[in-house]
Amino acid sequence: xxxxxxxxxxxxxxxxxxxxxxxxxxxxxxxxxxxxxxxxxxxxxxxxxxxxxxxxxxxxxxxxxxxxxxxxxxxxxxxxxxxxxxxxxxxxxxxxxxxxxxxxxxxxxxxxxxxxxxxxxxxxxxxxxxxxxxxxxxxxxxxxxxxxxxxxxxxxxxxxxxxxxxxxxxxxxxxxxxxxxxxxxxxxxxxxxxxxxxxxxxxxxxxxxxxxxxxxxxxxxxxxxxxxxxxxxxxxxxxxxxxxxxxxxxxxxxxxxxxxxxxxxxxxxxxxxxxxxxxxxxxxxxxxxxxxxxxxxxxxxxxxxxxxxxxxxxxxxxxxxxxxxxxxxxxxxxxxxxxxxxxxxxxxxxxxxxxxxxxxxxxxxxxxxxxxxxxxxxxxxxxxxxxxxxxxxxxxxxxxxxxxxxxxxxxxxxxxxxxxxxxxxxxxxxxxxxxxxxxxxxxxxxxxxxxxxxxxxxxxxxxxxxxxxxxxxxxxxxxxxxxxxxxxxxxxxxxxxxxxxxxxxxxxxxxxxxxxxxxxxxxxxxxxxxxxxxxxxxxxxxxxxxxxxxxxxxxxxxxxxxxxxxxxxxxxxxxxxxxxxxxxxxxx
Amino acid sequence: xxxxxxxxxxxxxxxxxxxxxxxxxxxxxxxxxxxxxxxxxxxxxxxxxxxxxxxxxxxxxxxxxxxxxxxxxxxxxxxxxxxxxxxxxxxxxxxxxxxxxxxxxxxxxxxxxxxxxxxxxxxxxxxxxxxxxxxxxxxxxxxxxxxxxxxxxxxxxxxxxxxxxxxxxxxxxxxxxxxxxxxxxxxxxxxxxxxxxxxxxxxxxxxxxxxxxxxxxxxxxxxxxxxxxxxxxxxxxxxxxxxxxxxxxxxxxxxxxxxxxxxxxxxxxxxxxxxxxxxxxxxxxxxxxxxxxxxxxxxxxxxxxxxxxxxxxx
Numbered sequence: 001x002x003x004x005x006x007x008x009x010x011x012x013x014x015x016x017x018x019x020x021x022x023x024x025x026x027x028x029x030x031x032x033x034x035x036x037x038x039x040x041x042x043x044x045x046x047x048x049x050x051x052x053x054x055x056x057x058x059x060x061x062x063x064x065x066x067x068x069x070x071x072x073x074x075x076x077x078x079x080x081x082x083x084x085x086x087x088x089x090x091x092x093x094x095x096x097x098x099x100x101x102x103x104x105x106x107x108x109x110x111x112x113x114x115x116x117x118x119x120x121x122x123x124x125x126x127x128x129x130x131x132x133x134x135x136x137x138x139x140x141x142x143x144x145x146x147x148x149x150x151x152x153x154x155x156x157x158x159x160x161x162x163x164x165x166x167x168x169x170x171x172x173x174x175x176x177x178x179x180x181x182x183x184x185x186x187x188x189x190x191x192x193x194x195x196x197x198x199x200x201x202x203x204x205x206x207x208x209x210x211x212x213x214x215x216x217x218x219x220x221x222x223x224x225x226x227x228x229x230x231x232x233x234x235x236x237x238x239x240x241x242x243x244x245x246x247x248x249x250x251x252x253x254x255x256x257x258x259x260x261x262x263x264x265x266x267x268x269x270x271x272x273x274x275x276x277x278x279x280x281x282x283x284x285x286x287x288x289x290x291x292x293x294x295x296x297x298x299x300x301x302x303x304x305x306x307x308x309x310x311x312x313x314x315x316x317x318x319x320x321x322x323x324x325x326x327x328x329x330x331x332x333x334x335x336x337x338x339x340x341x342x343x344x345x346x347x348x349x350x351x352x353x354x355x356x357x358x359x360x361x362x363x364x365x366x367x368x369x370x371x372x373x374x375x376x377x378x379x380x381x382x383x384x385x386x387x388x389x390x391x392x393x394x395x396x397x398x399x400x401x402x403x404x405x406x407x408x409x410x411x412x413x414x415x416x417x418x419x420x421x422x423x424x425x426x427x428x429x430x431x432x433x434x435x436x437x438x439x440x441x442x443x444x445x446x447x448x449x450x451x452x453x454x455x456x457x458x459x460x461x462x463x464x465x466x467x468x469x470x471x472x473x474x475x476x477x478x479x480x481x482x483x484x485x486x487x488x489x490x491x492x493x494x495x496x497x498x499x500x501x502x503x504x505x506x507x508x509x510x511x512x513x514x515x516x517x518x519x520x521x522x523x524x525x526x527x528x529x530x531x532x533x534x535x536x537x538x539x540x541x542x543x544x545x546x547x548x549x550x551x552x553x554x555x556x557x558x559x560x561x562x563x564x565x566x567x568x569x570x571x572x573x574x575x576x577x578x579x580x581x582x583x584x585x586x587x588x
Numbered sequence: 589x590x591x592x593x594x595x596x597x598x599x600x601x602x603x604x605x606x607x608x609x610x611x612x613x614x615x616x617x618x619x620x621x622x623x624x625x626x627x628x629x630x631x632x633x634x635x636x637x638x639x640x641x642x643x644x645x646x647x648x649x650x651x652x653x654x655x656x657x658x659x660x661x662x663x664x665x666x667x668x669x670x671x672x673x674x675x676x677x678x679x680x681x682x683x684x685x686x687x688x689x690x691x692x693x694x695x696x697x698x699x700x701x702x703x704x705x706x707x708x709x710x711x712x713x714x715x716x717x718x719x720x721x722x723x724x725x726x727x728x729x730x731x732x733x734x735x736x737x738x739x740x741x742x743x744x745x746x747x748x749x750x751x752x753x754x755x756x757x758x759x760x761x762x763x764x765x766x767x768x769x770x771x772x773x774x775x776x777x778x779x780x781x782x783x784x785x786x787x788x789x790x791x792x793x794x795x796x797x798x799x800x801x802x803x804x805x806x807x808x809x810x811x812x813x814x815x816x817x818x819x820x821x822x823x824x825x826x827x828x829x830x831x832x833x834x835x836x837x838x839x840x841x842x843x844x845x846x847x848x849x850x851x852x853x854x855x856x857x858x859x860x861x862x863x864x865x866x867x868x869x870x871x872x873x874x875x876x877x878x879x880x881x882x883x884x885x886x887x888x889x890x891x892x893x894x895x896x897x898x899x900x901x902x
Contacts, residue, residue, distance in 0.1 A: 259850035458626025496634020
């Protein structure tokens with residue numbers, strides 16, 4: 001069964017295209033001439049869709065928007081970056097796929113608009129005293145989009161499938177806290193040994209190896225979503241095609257035209273369908289940010305995935321109400337390769353290089369989107385966690401520079417014999433600008449001779465992980481879940497993502513303690529200690545905390561900024577325009 | 589032997605020649621994409637060894653390279669390009685089958701528009717040599733050749749979609765509205781190039797002896813141009829049309845990106861960046877076959893238009 005929704009064009013309605021061939025030629029000539037004068041925005045011709053303003057939001061006593069203020073058409077059009085690789089929740093990777101999967105599926109837990117973890121398919125749960133056993137009580141009315149009931153057994157099947165190395169899920173590591181997951185993932189134990197059990201039709205028990213305070217947030221990740229067993233067995237690799245895909249979220253897949261659009265429509269069998277206002281969501285893969293911006297300006301999108309990096313000023317002036325910039329749980333930093341000269345056993349040299357960087361200059365003059373200068377690895381915004389700032393964070397940049405110069409000279413470098421290094425980054429306009437800023441700051445303050453090397457993504461990744469060519473390299477991390485551990489674990493000795501060659505036995509033992517600690521305050525202190533230890537060894541150059549930046553049509557409401565940047569369409573709704581409601585007789 | 593038989597024999601011989609060319613193409617591309625550093629499953633997130641091994645086994649990447657090569661050749665023989673590594677739900681055949689009609693429509697319309705307008709403008713300019721129309725049209729043609737499409741496309745979108753609201757700012761839904769701007773963007777340089785080619789060759793032909801003869805016979809000017817001058821003047825345009833058509837109907841990366849069109853062009857770039865070996869191989873082979881066929885077609889058209897080129901002697 002494929003529910004169909006029709007896709008009306010958004011306002012403004014297209015006017016008829018009347019120009020004849022000669023007219024078109026003249027206009028074309030004009031375009032070419034205009035192009036020569038550069039892209040300018042005459043104030044007189046503001047984009048046609050900007051004139052419309054939404055009506056004020058009214059809420060019913062239940063907290064839902066009053067039907068009177070809602071637009072007639074409740075279909076949201078969202079720009080969504082790249083084409084998702086697949087919509088099989090266990091195989092999907094990347095932010096674009098995750099956005100769509102959050103609408104199609106629902107895990108045991110879900111998220112509120114502000115990012116709080118709230119009950120999903122599980123109505124409530126119990127945690128054992130040792131924090132190692134969770135019992136989930138499923139909603140009796142939870143169902144698949146084809147009407148089949150959703151039972152605890154479905155989760156057992158799905159979690160086993162997700163962990164099974166034969167499924168080859170890249171995000172199976174998200175299940176690592178579950179008992180026996182490590183052995184299952186390594187192919188040493190059968191998927192049936194995974195610590196997941198259906199106690200009865202609606203009760204699910206999950207046993208963990210260590211108390212994992214962030215475990216509930218893992219249950220909102222696509223690797224833990226349930227899949228419909230009969231469909232998986234029937235369709236295999238064709239599971240996520242329209243018509244085949246059976247899901248349990250607020251929406252269901254109704255069309256997928258590769259690299260064109262993915263259309264979702266209401267899932268009437270969703271347990272909370274009564275509170276879902278949207279009739280449909282259309283996701284467009286728009287890799288080019290300027291193309292996406294033009295689509296937004298012509299009124300084809302309510303929500304963009306990103307905005308062009310170099311147009312902050314212009315957007316701020318022309319779209320002050322639409323431009324939304326908000327901190328993201330993601331750190332942008334550079335790394336040192338500590339297994340290669342000159343950075344083996346030279347913490348003071350690394351410190352000098354870290355100190356000599358004026359982060360505020362970079363965020364204000366280079367990246368410009370309101371990124372927060374950062375002195376730590378873990379970005380702010382994770383619950384009660386507060387990173388311990390290194391001492392130099394309090395200093396002025398002049399003091400930092402002076403100390404940097406002293407350390408640099410102490411490391412034996414002089415003006416005549418400066419440090420010569422390569423800064424390596426993956427090709428992107430932003431990385432290039434930041435790397436250039438770093439190189440020139442180092443040259444200015446210390447006299448370092450840095451050369452920039454840009455590499456295509458896959459080449460860069462390989463060089464970074466082999467660690468044979470790299471010296472200073474671009475890095476960064478987006479938290480998989482709202483817990484500092486997502487950032488800290490990368491620096492464990494021998495961790496697959498430890499491209500820095502950082503190895504410290506004290507740090508490793510702190511990581512172990514963090515994993516086993518179940519008292520939140522003690523765990524937080526351990527994590528602060530680990531982060532402090534890490535930063536004091538200077539394996540990385542913290543630069544800034546990422547922001548998410550997008551344009552949102554003011555008609556679209558029901559969403560809130562959150563550090564995870566998770567925005568479920570089921571919370572969203574469209575307000576009517578003032579022109580739609582206001583009477584036509586107001587003109588004198 | 590008749591002219592026609594010679595033509596067919598020539599076509600047959602050329603088709604046989606396709607096989608070694610394609611084999612060479614497949615071999616070179618197969619090994620080149622694998623030499624490139626980084627693999628299809630590399631990502632910033634480290635993979636557990638067992639999962640990586642399973643991924644490699646699923647796509648036969650764990651086999652020796654030579655074995656992979658012959659396995660691939662065997663697949664190509666039955667026109668199976670295998671599953672895409674990147675777009676996991678789709679096979680390369682399906683991706684080409686979805687993307688090619690779009691590229692064919694946009695590119696085909698562009699080349700048609702380019703051909704018709706380019707020829708007309710070129711002929712008109714040649715007939716008015718060194719007069720106002722000649723200078724104006726050739727001036728614009730020069731502009732058309734030199735302004736890149738990544739400049740023209742955004743300007744067109746800004747004017748017709750953002751300000752005027754007549755046409756969509758991008759996307760593809762099989763309506764004429766969504767085709768207008770990309771087709772114009774692609775056609776502009778083709779119009780310009782063909783107009784210049786056509787003008788040059790027309791002027792040359794108009795100065796040749798047989799035209800003078802035709803005029804001396806007292807034929808009306810219209811007939812001189814349409815019957816005698818047009819055909820030979822078309823030849824240089826024709827040899828440009830082969831590769832140009834192949835390039836346009838397999839999709840332009842730039843135009844597809846700017847207009848968000850789901851054509852074939854982006855797969856070349858995306859496939860290569862993602863190390864999606866099967867996708868790269870699939871589109872390269874497809875493109876190879878297409879360009880060989882179009883060149884063959886141009887050659888055959890040549891012999892129909894130019895009596896000096898005949899294939900009896902081959």
